[in-house]
Amino acid sequence: MVTDVINANELHKADPVFGQLSFDNHEQVVFCNDKDTGLKAIIGIHNTVLGPALGGTRMWNYTNEWEALNDVLRLSRGMTYKSAITGLNLGGGKAVIIGDAKTQKTPELMKKFGEFVHSLSGRYITAEDVGMETADMDLVRQVTPYVTGISEELGGAGNPSPITAYGVFMGMKAAAKFKFGSDVLEDKTVFVQGIGNVGEALVEHLVDEGAKVTIADINQERLEAIRKKYGVTIYGGSDLYSEDMDIYAPCALGATINDDTIYKLKAKVIAGAANNQLAVEEKHGKILQERDIVYAPDFLINAGGIINVYAELEGYDRKEIMRKTENIYNTTLEILSNAKTHNITTNHAALNIAQNRIDIRKKENKR
Numbered sequence: 001m002v003t004d005v006i007n008a009n010e011l012h013k014a015d016p017v018f019g020q021l022s023f024d025n026h027e028q029v030v031f032c033n034d035k036d037t038g039l040k041a042i043i044g045i046h047n048t049v050l051g052p053a054l055g056g057t058r059m060w061n062y063t064n065e066w067e068a069l070n071d072v073l074r075l076s077r078g079m080t081y082k083s084a085i086t087g088l089n090l091g092g093g094k095a096v097i098i099g100d101a102k103t104q105k106t107p108e109l110m111k112k113f114g115e116f117v118h119s120l121s122g123r124y125i126t127a128e129d130v131g132m133e134t135a136d137m138d139l140v141r142q143v144t145p146y147v148t149g150i151s152e153e154l155g156g157a158g159n160p161s162p163i164t165a166y167g168v169f170m171g172m173k174a175a176a177k178f179k180f181g182s183d184v185l186e187d188k189t190v191f192v193q194g195i196g197n198v199g200e201a202l203v204e205h206l207v208d209e210g211a212k213v214t215i216a217d218i219n220q221e222r223l224e225a226i227r228k229k230y231g232v233t234i235y236g237g238s239d240l241y242s243e244d245m246d247i248y249a250p251c252a253l254g255a256t257i258n259d260d261t262i263y264k265l266k267a268k269v270i271a272g273a274a275n276n277q278l279a280v281e282e283k284h285g286k287i288l289q290e291r292d293i294v295y296a297p298d299f300l301i302n303a304g305g306i307i308n309v310y311a312e313l314e315g316y317d318r319k320e321i322m323r324k325t326e327n328i329y330n331t332t333l334e335i336l337s338n339a340k341t342h343n344i345t346t347n348h349a350a351l352n353i354a355q356n357r358i359d360i361r362k363k364e365n366k367r
Contacts (some may be wrong), residue, residue, distance in 0.1 A: 020074035028123070029073075032116040037109040039097065041116065042068055044076035045124050046092040049362050052122055052307065053093025054313075055079035055135075055147065056129030057113070072096045074254070074276045079262040079306070082299040084354035085331065088310050088323070093124045101131030110139040112269035118144035127160070128251075130196070134159050148309035157312050159344045160305035163321060164273060165201030167328045170245060171301025174332035179269050179294045180246075189245045190266070191235065194252025195216075196225050198273045198302075202251060203230055216240055217252070230278075241265045246339040248272070254298075262287050271296040278347060280299035285345035296332055297350040303328060 017029050027048060032041040045053045048241040055076060062068040072094050080092025097104070097113060117126050117140065127149040128137055138154060140147045150156030171192075177183035192199055193216045203226060206213050217223050223234045237243060241264040248267035250256045254276030257265070262284055270277065270293060273286055277298045278284040288295045303323040311321050339349035 017069070020070060020073055020104075022070050022075070022077070024077045026073060026076065029069075030035045030116065030120065030124075032113065034109075034112045037106065037112045038099070038104060039109050039112050039116075040065075041095055041097045041113055042072045042098065043095045043116070043120070043124055044072040044093060045120075046073075046076040046094075047080040047358065048091035048123060049321060049358050049365065051089040051091050052125050052146075053079070053091040054083065054125040054127065054309070055092060055094035056127040056149070056284075056305075057095040057097060058129040058174050059097040059099060059105060059131030061100045062096070065098065068096050068098050078129045078275050078299045079175075081351060081354040082306060082359070084174050084357045085184060085300050085350055086303045086307060086328075088306065090306070090310065095126055097123070105131070105136070107139050110136050111127070111143050113138035114143035114147065117146050120146070125313075127305075130290070137185075137255050149314045150232055150312070155312075157308050157321070159197065160308040161197035162201045163308040163325055164302055164305035165198045165205065166322075167304025167307070167325045168202055168249070168251075168271065168273045168301050169205040170326055170329040171296045171332045172249065172269070174329045175269045175271045175294050175296040175336065176247070177271075178333060178336045184209070185247075187212060188247060189214070190247040190249055191216065191240060191243065191245045191250045192251055193240065193256065194250065194271070194274065195222060196251070198305075199225055199249075199251035202249065202273065203232060207232065214243075214245075239264065250322075251273040251278050257284050257288070257295075262291075265291075265293065267293060269294045271301060272298065275302065281347055285347040289339075289345045294336065295346050297335065300335065300350050301328055301332060 026046045030043040039253040075094035076092050083090040119265050125146045134151050137147050137149045138151050152158045173183040189212045191214045194217050195217045207230045214235050215232050216235040227234050241261040245267045247269045250272035254274050257277050258279035307324045334350045340347040
């Protein structure tokens, strides 16, 4: 066995967890490693005041472990506020598995990951995210009950992607109502960036309403399939952010609203499914406000998926899932109006509501 020891003088530069900018008083961060299956994973538990931390598992071929850690910290924090603002009795957590989901994911790896989840005794409940499918959650279910998003055949709510997309659609319509005076998206120019399961379902809603949809993705084969299926336009330019559009819908990875893109963006509304769309929340949220671009907070409008899997824990039916998801429209309008009234960013307005609910429960728990 060979052991590498970091020089003590270098420790202060590392600050591997607490020193991360994305660390936000997380309660627990778990590093999972298994040589036999090749599993390398990180579980982030941000906050459990409202209930157990629920959040999906993402498998992604990260450039390095710091990138993976940053992602799980940002994502788990987002789940805390997503559950809080949606009125669910859940905390925020997330997991990432480092690796290529197409070539490195195996049943053995998924079950070993499930064992790590089980070792947390319900503090963290996992679900499906990027690089995962319902079948993967079924494998995890073989070794732990702390998993949602399992197949309907096993008593679960199934794939949450269509519900996530419907919630984004509701939030987008509310943002359009606020910006344009009407929530009708017919003839509105919408750019959807990222056409995975959620992106495709969103495209279908938009096409059904008569929107002019342009799609972008790194997978050319996927683009052609969606173009053929829905009759939409594939983006062929080199700088999507500079294009004329009414609505920009980021549905892939986060941080696409950043220093390089924010001043080029010509969209009047931002409403998409991606998590953590603002690279730096306060800074970029303020710039959007100054530029009069309406931003529908991502952790609010993409909450349909967690509403869907929460049904497995609470036992409510499909009708209630749809009712809660449709209510994203009303909450979005409320937050956009609140932000305007108090001259704060929409992200700040949404965080205030979520944090207030957490603070109230925290006081109740101390009694």
